[in-house]
Amino acid sequence: MTNITTVYDCSIIELPINHREKGNLTVVENEKEVPFNVQRIYYLYDIPGGESRGGHAHKELRQLIVAASGSFDVILNDGNIKRVFTLNRSYQGLLVVPGIWRELDSFSSGSVCLVLASHAYDEMDYLRDYESFLKWRANLNLKKI
Numbered sequence: 001m002t003n004i005t006t007v008y009d010c011s012i013i014e015l016p017i018n019h020r021e022k023g024n025l026t027v028v029e030n031e032k033e034v035p036f037n038v039q040r041i042y043y044l045y046d047i048p049g050g051e052s053r054g055g056h057a058h059k060e061l062r063q064l065i066v067a068a069s070g071s072f073d074v075i076l077n078d079g080n081i082k083r084v085f086t087l088n089r090s091y092q093g094l095l096v097v098p099g100i101w102r103e104l105d106s107f108s109s110g111s112v113c114l115v116l117a118s119h120a121y122d123e124m125d126y127l128r129d130y131e132s133f134l135k136w137r138a139n140l141n142l143k144k145i
């Protein structure tokens with residue numbers, strides 16, 4: 001990551017809806033609806049009431065987070081500013097850029113959090129300690145000057 005990201009680089013992407021009497025269909029294609037190549041998909045489900053997930057940042061990974069079912073909140077934090085997004089539509093995706101601390105909470109019963117990711121799983125890409133995350137960002141700031 002060369003540029004220092006902020007929470008304002010993260011935004012809701014409206015995904016296309018194929019309306020049918022028999023139900024809806026939403027498609028996401030690489031470099032079209034999502035501005036990266038999807039290398040990995042995972043989903044969170046059966047999340048116990050009151051539980052939170054996330055609590056980390058990524059150095060390189062970009063993600064599109066979709067409430068495939070139900071609703072939950074995504075709290076984004078760039079070390080300076082926090083933004084909270086409530087996801088509750090299957091046709092909206094939240095683009096999360098690298099260098100942003102995220103927490104997910106307030107999961108509704110039966111909700112499914114679908115994540116499209118730009119890279120394969122790599123534990124080395126995680127910043128799991130908040131103080132280390134702040135130092136990592138400060139170091140990036142120094143490099144930019």
Ligand code: TYD
Nearest residue numbers: 040041042044052053054055056120121122
């Ligand atoms: P983590 O990303 O910490 O989940 P969350 O932020 O939702 O709490 O991942 C939880 C565990 O699952 C962790 O031990 C790593 C493992 N994991 C994989 O093995 N592959 C993956 O693609 C992901 C996302 C997680």
